[in-house]
Amino acid sequence: MGVVRAGRAVLGGVDTALDDGEFLGLIGPNGAGKTTLLRALAGLERTSSGEILYHGEHLATLPPAARARHCGYHPQAPELHWPLDVASIVALGRLPHGASLERLAAADHEAIHGAIERTGLAALVARRGDTLSGGELARVHMARLLAGEHRVLLADEPIANLDPRYQVEIMNVLREHARRGGAVIVVLHDLAIAARYCDRLVLLDGGRVRAAGSPHEVLAAHELMGAFGVGADYLAMSGIAGALAARE
Amino acid sequence: MTRSHAGPDAHAADHPPPRFGLRLALAAVLLVLFVAALCVGTVTLNPLDLPALLGAHEEAPLAIVVAEIRLPRALLAVIVGASLGLAGAALQGLLRNPLAEPGIIGVSGMAALAAVLTFYTGLAAASVWILPLGGMLGALAAVAALALLSGRETRILTLILAGVAINSLAGALTTLVLNLTSNPFAAYEIFFWLLGSLANRSFEHVFMIAPFTVVGWWLLLRTGRGLDALSLGEDTAASLGIDTRRLKGRVILGAALSVGSAVAVSGVVGFVGLVVPHLLRPLVGHRPGALLSASMLGGATLTLAADLGTRVPLPQGELKLGVVTALIGAPFFLRLVLRGDAR
Numbered sequence: 001m002g003v004v005r006a007g008r009a010v011l012g013g014v015d016t017a018l019d020d021g022e023f024l025g026l027i028g029p030n031g032a033g034k035t036t037l038l039r040a041l042a043g044l045e046r047t048s049s050g051e052i053l054y055h056g057e058h059l060a061t062l063p064p065a066a067r068a069r070h071c072g073y074h075p076q077a078p079e080l081h082w083p084l085d086v087a088s089i090v091a092l093g094r095l096p097h098g099a100s101l102e103r104l105a106a107a108d109h110e111a112i113h114g115a116i117e118r119t120g121l122a123a124l125v126a127r128r129g130d131t132l133s134g135g136e137l138a139r140v141h142m143a144r145l146l147a148g149e150h151r152v153l154l155a156d157e158p159i160a161n162l163d164p165r166y167q168v169e170i171m172n173v174l175r176e177h178a179r180r181g182g183a184v185i186v187v188l189h190d191l192a193i194a195a196r197y198c199d200r201l202v203l204l205d206g207g208r209v210r211a212a213g214s215p216h217e218v219l220a221a222h223e224l225m226g227a228f229g230v231g232a233d234y235l236a237m238s239g240i241a242g243a244l245a246a247r248e
Numbered sequence: 249m250t251r252s253h254a255g256p257d258a259h260a261a262d263h264p265p266p267r268f269g270l271r272l273a274l275a276a277v278l279l280v281l282f283v284a285a286l287c288v289g290t291v292t293l294n295p296l297d298l299p300a301l302l303g304a305h306e307e308a309p310l311a312i313v314v315a316e317i318r319l320p321r322a323l324l325a326v327i328v329g330a331s332l333g334l335a336g337a338a339l340q341g342l343l344r345n346p347l348a349e350p351g352i353i354g355v356s357g358m359a360a361l362a363a364v365l366t367f368y369t370g371l372a373a374a375s376v377w378i379l380p381l382g383g384m385l386g387a388l389a390a391v392a393a394l395a396l397l398s399g400r401e402t403r404i405l406t407l408i409l410a411g412v413a414i415n416s417l418a419g420a421l422t423t424l425v426l427n428l429t430s431n432p433f434a435a436y437e438i439f440f441w442l443l444g445s446l447a448n449r450s451f452e453h454v455f456m457i458a459p460f461t462v463v464g465w466w467l468l469l470r471t472g473r474g475l476d477a478l479s480l481g482e483d484t485a486a487s488l489g490i491d492t493r494r495l496k497g498r499v500i501l502g503a504a505l506s507v508g509s510a511v512a513v514s515g516v517v518g519f520v521g522l523v524v525p526h527l528l529r530p531l532v533g534h535r536p537g538a539l540l541s542a543s544m545l546g547g548a549t550l551t552l553a554a555d556l557g558t559r560v561p562l563p564q565g566e567l568k569l570g571v572v573t574a575l576i577g578a579p580f581f582l583r584l585v586l587r588g589d590a591r
Contacts, residue, residue, distance in 0.1 A: 042487050068489030079481030081344035082534040092477060095488040100473045101535050128534075144480070148488075 001050030003036050011036050011207045012049075018152070018185065023178040025198030026187045027218070029228055032204040034187045035076055038154050041185065042073035054152070068096035072150035076157050076187075078141040083130040086140050090115055093147030115146035119173055135166035142173055153177055155186045159193070171197050195219055195243035203227055216244055270531050274545035278326070281552045285322035286314055289559055320451045325555040325569075326548040327454070327461055328446070328514045331506035333547015334540060336521020338468045341475030341536035342499045343394075343407060346526055346584060350507045351518035351577075353411025355390045357418030359511035361425075362386025364438055368425050380457050384508030390414050391500045444515035444570020446555055457509035464505030465544070467498045472537030474498075479536060517570050519577020520547050526580065550576075 002012035011033040018024055026034045039045040041052060043059050052059040054070045062070070072093070080089070091101055093115065094108040104112070116122055119139045129137060138158065145153060155174060159167040167190070175197055178184045188194040194201060194215065201218040203211040205227040211218045219240055221232040228234075235241045287293040291313065293301070302319070304311040332350060339348040339355075350356045366372040366382040390411075397410045422442065429435040474495035477485035486492050510517070524546040525539055532538035551569070554576065558567040 039483070044483055044486055063489075064486075064491055065489035068487060071487075073484065073487035075481065075483045075487075078484065080479065081481070082479045082529075082536060084479055084534050088476075088533060088535060089480070092480060092488065095473060095477055095490065101476050101537055102472070 001040065001047045001052060003033075003040055003045055004048040005036075009048075009207060011040070013208055014050075014204075016202060016209070016212060018183045020151070020183055021178055021181050022183050023175060023197060023199045024183070024185045025194040025201045025215075026185060026204065027189075027191060027194050027201055028204035028210070032227075033207040034204055035156055036207075037204065038073070038156050038185065038187055041152075042071055042154050043067045044073070065096050065098070068148070068150075070150060071152040071154055072145045072148040074141060074145050074153070074155040074158050076160070078137075080129045080137070083128040085125070086121060086127050086129065086132075086143075087112070087116075087125045089129055089140050090121075090143045090147050093144040096148055096150075111147050111149050115143040118146060118176065119143040120169070135162055138162055138166055138170060139173075142170055146173070146177065150182070152183045152185070155184070157187050157189060160189065167193065191219060191224075192239035192243045195240050196246065215247065219244060270528070271542055271545055274542065274549055278545060278549045278552065281549060281556065282322055282326065285325065285552055285556055286318045288556060289313070289318060290561075316450065317448075320454050321446050321449055321555070322552065323454050324446050324449050324513060325552040327457065328510040328517060329520055329548040329551025330544045331461055331464065331510040331547070332517060332520040332551065333524040333543035333545075334465060334468050335503040335507045336547070337525040337536070337539045337543035338471055338475065338499045339391075339503055339521070340525055341471070341478060341539070342496065344478060345408065346529075347408055347522070347581075348411070349519065349522035350387075350503065351516065351520075352415065352522065352581070353390070353394060353408065354414030354416075354418055355387050355394075355411075355503065355507050356511050356516045356518065357415040357422075358386040358390035359383040359508045360386070360442060360516050361418040361422045362389075362508075363512050364422050364425050364442070367434070367438055367441075368429060376452065376456050380460055380509045380512040383510075383512030384460060384504055386418075387508030387511065388501070388504035390418070391504050395496055395500050440568070441515045442570075443568035444517040444573070445558070445568045446514055447558075447566060449513060453513045457513055460505045460509040464502045464507075464509070467502030468506065469540055469544075471495055471498050471502070472540055475536035475540070515568075515570055517551065518574050519580065520550055520573055522584075523577050523580045524550055526584065 001014055003010050014037060026037065028034050036045055040047050059067060088101055090112050091099070091104060091108070094104065094111060097108065099105065099108045116125060119142050121139055121143055124132065124136060129140065132140065142158065145155070153174065158174070159170050162170065171193060174184050174186060198215060200213065201215050202209055203218050203223060210227055211223045221235060224230050224234060283295050283298065286298055287295050291310065293310070293314070298314065301311045301314045336349050339350065340346055362382040362385050363379055366378050372379045393414060394407060394411055397407050426435055426438055429438065474485065474490045477488050477490045482492055525543045528542045528546050529539055532542055554572040555569050557572045558569050560567065
């Protein structure tokens with residue numbers, strides 16, 4: 001598939017498949033088209049060529065609510081315009097299932113409760129969003145994503161600006177989703193984390209897939225040099241080599 | 249709060265029940281004020297006499313005062329206030345800013361300009377529908393212009409400033425119309441109409457705006473889920489299955505219909521859409537969806553109270569409703585700006 005914006009092809013020739021239970025990392029330099037690809041997969045970006053299929057169904061022909069039940073989307077910079085309480089923010093994840101904040105069914109309460117447990121937010125449910133730290137708020141947005149009970153999770157840099165503890169927590173939550181049979185596509189800038197967590201990596205560069213495969217294949221020195229302009233010494237310095245070795 | 253036991257109750261505790269209590273309390277206050285609005289005036293009545301007066305068939309002067317003067321006036325205060333409160337809450341939800349108020353961002357101003365034009369051209373006299381239609385077209389033009397500016401790239405501040413500019417333009421053009429009006433009595437009429445008032449209105453005015461108002465309310469009250477989702481931004485709302493373009497269209501059309509028709513009968517009654525959602529927002533957990541019906545009741549309550557306030561006897565005559573709401577609202581506006589809520 002491809003995406004053309006203002007006459008310029010920002011994404012082209014992307015062809016990949018994702019299985020249930022798979023954890024796919026999307027990496028690449030700034031402006032490579034990672035966010036565009038993720039937005040297209042979430043149905044937020046119109047594709048100019050090709051098609052996106054969810055279990056054999058065309059994304060473009062799915063009604064908005066059905067599409068929203070299939071895949072959950074975590075934007076690059078989550079917004080919170082009103083100081084809702086944590087429980088309400090998480091409950092918004094149930095909208096694709098026909099719920100509203102004023103009307104939640106037993107199944108909705110179940111899903112909200114589960115998401116809150118899995119993200120360790122039980123102590124914060126009554127807190128207002130504007131009184132939380134950045135790391136706590138990131139977990140709340142992650143809980144909102146989980147509450148949707150989507151098969152596919154699309155997360156755009158969910159660990160940007162987080163301290164190591166929250167980075168690990170968020171990645172573990174996503175990893176757990178894949179372990180339970182869901183599929184995860186996550187955009188990452190931290191290549192060592194990508195090496196550590198992802199089953200498969202897609203390296204985008206200039207709107208094209210430069211490399212795709214196992215972390216060992218994609219994080220090879222020549223690919224990094226080609227895409228990022230960094231050499232073999234970066235592999236050791238950034239901890240990528242260590243993360244790859246730990247996978248063995 | 250302990251959370252050691254799992255079960256339906258524990259889940260319910262994660263999420264507070266809808267705040268019907270607030271809406272009930274507002275409805276009760278509204279009812280009391282409504283009865284007061286029928287009793288208070290130059291002649292003060294005993295509330296216990298109201299049923300007899302409203303049911304009376306004979307042409308008793310008091311019965312006429314209640315049924316043909318005070319009742320339509322109170323009804324209009326409720327309708328206009330509900331429209332302004334509801335539209336304020338919906339616009340704030342859509343634009344995600346507590347300053348988005350029909351009066352401040354030029355919606356009421358444009359509606360007033362269009363209404364004044366129908367007076368000036370004499371069109372208003374041709375048919376009773378021309379005045380509300382003019383008001384709604386003016387409101388629609390203002391909201392559509394703002395919606396065009398509210399694309400993804402536009403900062404909220406730009407939008408508010410654009411609204412202020414639209415308001416100034418509407419004000420300037422209205423003054424121009426006044427300036428060009430050769431008949432001093434017509435100019436006087438227009439000027440007082442602009443101050444906002446519900447005095448000397450009849451059931452004809454109620455029937456004139458009711459169809460448009462009801463459609464506007466219906467559109468706006470159905471935006472709750474979408475506005476709740478917009479709390480997380482446009483992209484996330486869309487990813488949750490909300491059709492954001494349709495949501496925008498609904499709010500724009502609903503606000504134009506309800507505010508436009510309200511302005512057509514009452515003139516400019518400012519700040520109701522600012523003050524009411526601001527006061528009620530913390531009481532509904534800051535949820536834009538729950539704020540809609542609460543602001544509708546709150547707007548009706550405040551406007552009816554303010555209209556009662558205009559009946560305080562002054563040697564110079566009756567105060568205008570728009571003047572009273574502005575006196576309450578302007579300090580509020582200033583407080584919002586100074587507290588930095590308006591970012």
